Amino acid sequence: MASGQATRKQLGAWYTPDVLIEAVLDGILAGIDLESRSAPPLRVLDPACGDGRFLAALAARSAGRRIELTGCDIDANALATARRRDDLRAIHANALDYDWGDTRFDLVIGNPPFLSQMSALTTRGGSSRHGGGPYADTAAEFLSLAVHLAKPEDGRIGLILPQSILGSRDAGRVRDDVADRSDLIWSWWSPEQADLFDASVHVCGLGFETSSSPQPHPPWTTVVTDRLGIPRLEMLATDGTIGDRATTNANFRDEYYALVPAVSDEADGPALITSGVIDPGRCWWGERPIRFARTRFDHPRVDLDQLHGRFSAWAARKLVPKVIVANQTRIVEAVADVAGAWLPGVPTTTVIPDHPNDVEPIAAVLTSPVASAWCWHHTAGTGLSPRAVRVTPGVIASVPWPRGDLSTAIAALRQGDVKACGRAVTAAYGIDDDALMTWWSDELPVSSRRPG
Numbered sequence: 001m002a003s004g005q006a007t008r009k010q011l012g013a014w015y016t017p018d019v020l021i022e023a024v025l026d027g028i029l030a031g032i033d034l035e036s037r038s039a040p041p042l043r044v045l046d047p048a049c050g051d052g053r054f055l056a057a058l059a060a061r062s063a064g065r066r067i068e069l070t071g072c073d074i075d076a077n078a079l080a081t082a083r084r085r086d087d088l089r090a091i092h093a094n095a096l097d098y099d100w101g102d103t104r105f106d107l108v109i110g111n112p113p114f115l116s117q118m119s120a121l122t123t124r125g126g127s128s129r130h131g132g133g134p135y136a137d138t139a140a141e142f143l144s145l146a147v148h149l150a151k152p153e154d155g156r157i158g159l160i161l162p163q164s165i166l167g168s169r170d171a172g173r174v175r176d177d178v179a180d181r182s183d184l185i186w187s188w189w190s191p192e193q194a195d196l197f198d199a200s201v202h203v204c205g206l207g208f209e210t211s212s213s214p215q216p217h218p219p220w221t222t223v224v225t226d227r228l229g230i231p232r233l234e235m236l237a238t239d240g241t242i243g244d245r246a247t248t249n250a251n252f253r254d255e256y257y258a259l260v261p262a263v264s265d266e267a268d269g270p271a272l273i274t275s276g277v278i279d280p281g282r283c284w285w286g287e288r289p290i291r292f293a294r295t296r297f298d299h300p301r302v303d304l305d306q307l308h309g310r311f312s313a314w315a316a317r318k319l320v321p322k323v324i325v326a327n328q329t330r331i332v333e334a335v336a337d338v339a340g341a342w343l344p345g346v347p348t349t350t351v352i353p354d355h356p357n358d359v360e361p362i363a364a365v366l367t368s369p370v371a372s373a374w375c376w377h378h379t380a381g382t383g384l385s386p387r388a389v390r391v392t393p394g395v396i397a398s399v400p401w402p403r404g405d406l407s408t409a410i411a412a413l414r415q416g417d418v419k420a421c422g423r424a425v426t427a428a429y430g431i432d433d434d435a436l437m438t439w440w441s442d443e444l445p446v447s448s449r450r451p452g
Contacts, residue, residue: 027186052082112142166381237430243397369440404428
């Protein structure tokens with residue numbers, strides 16, 4: 001059984017439950033005539049067909065129109081099951097490498113393999129020739145291929161995909177290419193997927209229709225944000241971005257392993273700050289236990305003498321006035337280290353202002369509904385949990401800087417009044433959005449919900 005699971009992981013072979021197949025077909029077959037016997041055959045491709053269940057479900061919906069089914073898969077055993085259908089043209093190949101020539105299809109459907117590029121077992125070893133960056137899941141390559149294999153006008157594409165495709169940076173070029181060739185006409189996503197799909201990946205369903213003149217469409221992240229009730233941002237009064245005023249960066253694996261032997265409750269160095277002790281505007285170090293390197297600490301500090309080589313210089317660069325931001329949270333959670341006395345753990349993001357006096361203004365801007373909504377609308381789908389947003393250095397740097405005065409927000413944050421800070425920052429952006437403020441206030445940790 002274990003070897004079977006390993007093989008499935010290596011192939012990205014996570015088979016689609018019937019309820020998702022039917023949802024995709026309901027979404028992309030709308031308006032397509034399946035009854036007319038005089039209509040030309042409907043040419044359908046599943047480029048990663050596995051045992052052919054997607055194609056079989058579509059064929060079962062035919063009410064008279066002839067359907068030409070083509071299935072392609074790299075897994076010979078799965079393809080043998082699909083070949084049991086007499087009406088299926090089966091191709092034993094990796095669809096990404098197969099020479100499709102000028103063949104085009106009316107409909108491209110399926111659930112392509114999910115192959116994380118962070119794993120040595122499944123990585124392709126670099127950027128994709130189909131447009132994805134080095135860390136873009138292989139499923140993004142299949143989406144690009146599907147759009148190119150659909151007929152250029154009125155072709156339909158319906159795929160189950162990892163939700164990370166909605167907002168991940170490395171899938172950006174694929175999203176742009178798809179948007180240049182098609183309209184997003186249907187989507188499916190749910191925050192409750194634990195009992196739905198056996199892949200350890202949260203998924204979405206996307207449906208497209210090819211067009212020579214596609215219509216402007218909001219970011220794909222709205223597939224998630226609209227369903228979570230996260231308001232879209234109005235026109236903001238801005239003056240550059242956080243990145244214009246600060247450097248943002250994150251610690252990585254090397255720093256983590258360098259810290260492990262240096263951290264203890266007995267050390268007398270700087271406090272270690274991890275995501276678990278960060279709430280909006282508040283650091284709970286010493287009041288809330290920390291788990292680091294699978295060990296519980298009550299008040300962990302870092303013995304700087306235990307950091308050697310480049311890691312001593314790394315610590316020195318971090319022990320400056322800054323803002324520390326938690327990594328995966330429901331809203332942005334940031335805390336100001338005005339004295340530069342804390343050492344950020346892994347994973348957190350550090351925001352080091354060009355001028356130390358900007359520490360509190362940056363913390364205030366991040367402690368606002370605008371910053372949280374901005375991060376959601378740019379990276380939704382990339383978190384480890386469906387209800388968590390991945391707050392990366394890049395997205396923090398891109399957060400717009402408000403044009404208005406921040407003194408009221410800074411004063412409120414100093415007093416621990418997080419909601420008042422958020423309201424004042426929103427006003428500094430020149431907007432008065434009750435829905436935005438209500439959403440953000442409802443997502444605040446209980447400890448931060450003091451009335452503003």
